[in-house]
Amino acid sequence: MDILKEMLSFVEELNSFLAEKKGSKATVSQEFVDKWEQFKPLKYVKLLENSQKIDVQKALDLINEEVKVCTKCGLHKTRTQTVFGSGNPKAQLVFVGEAPGAEEDKQGLPFVGRAGQLLTDIIVKGMKMRREDVYICNVLKCRPPNNREPNPMEVYYCEPYLLRQLEIIKPKVICALGRVAAQTLLKTTESIEKLRGKWHNYHGIPLRVTYHPAYLLRNPADKKKAWIDIQEVMKLLKGEIEVKFESSNGQSQLFS
Ligand code: SF4
Numbered sequence: 001m002d003i004l005k006e007m008l009s010f011v012e013e014l015n016s017f018l019a020e021k022k023g024s025k026a027t028v029s030q031e032f033v034d035k036w037e038q039f040k041p042l043k044y045v046k047l048l049e050n051s052q053k054i055d056v057q058k059a060l061d062l063i064n065e066e067v068k069v070c071t072k073c074g075l076h077k078t079r080t081q082t083v084f085g086s087g088n089p090k091a092q093l094v095f096v097g098e099a100p101g102a103e104e105d106k107q108g109l110p111f112v113g114r115a116g117q118l119l120t121d122i123i124v125k126g127m128k129m130r131r132e133d134v135y136i137c138n139v140l141k142c143r144p145p146n147n148r149e150p151n152p153m154e155v156y157y158c159e160p161y162l163l164r165q166l167e168i169i170k171p172k173v174i175c176a177l178g179r180v181a182a183q184t185l186l187k188t189t190e191s192i193e194k195l196r197g198k199w200h201n202y203h204g205i206p207l208r209v210t211y212h213p214a215y216l217l218r219n220p221a222d223k224k225k226a227w228i229d230i231q232e233v234m235k236l237l238k239g240e241i242e243v244k245f246e247s248s249n250g251q252s253q254l255f256s
Pocket of ligand 1: 070071072075076082154157158
């Protein structure tokens with residue numbers, strides 16, 4: 001449990017304890033109860049939450065500074081600018097695509113243009129969340145020329161940035177968008193049909209595979225299947241299902 005959740009549950013417990021004792025001959029003085037009410041502890045929990053958000057954002061900004069000047073692979077020669085990622089630095093859900101396209105390369109933002117709009121619709125209309133509630137990024141931070149697939153060396157050099165992003169954000173769930181992102185993250189050549197429909201373990205974070213929004217624009221009939229994937233993601237976010245992974249030391253990790 002993180003410190004914030006622990007504090008919140010402590011404050012809630014204390015609040016209900018005080019509410020219970022208010023009318024009785026309790027050992028808690030009225031003066032204390034009055035002070036506690038004025039103190040408004042939840043306000044401080046909120047402040048702490050915001051300051052944590054700022055710290056996480058700062059940590060992400062530091063990686064972004066490295067990415068902006070990165071020349072580890074040949075893609076730095078053809079990029080207009082890098083595309084690091086955007087959204088809530090403390091998001092519970094991270095969408096990961098394969099690489100920036102032409103519009104992303106121009107704007108420096110992930111998932112803009114028509115495919116980005118469809119992803120926004122999935123988040124807003126389907127999941128009833130705001131785009132700024134989630135975090136969106138790609139495996140590669142620079143655009144491969146002519147939107148070709150990333151090659152293994154590019155992934156080798158760039159994926160550590162993604163891992164560091166995820167380490168800082170600590171999402172509850174990752175949704176891989178499209179075959180290339182899924183195969184790249186899961187180090188497999190299995191088809192997207194085989195990768196969909198089950199939970200994968202990505203460095204200890206549950207990962208679900210769905211179609212890339214650009215594919216869905218070309219194949220609208222598959223939107224129904226994508227919606228099934230997204231509903232599973234939502235179930236895990238809401239704690240309606242549990243996902244268990246066996247770690248290398250034999251202990252099971254539980255996510256709900
Ligand atoms: S794609 Fe990644 S590794 Fe390659 S230059 Fe861009 S940031 Fe660096």
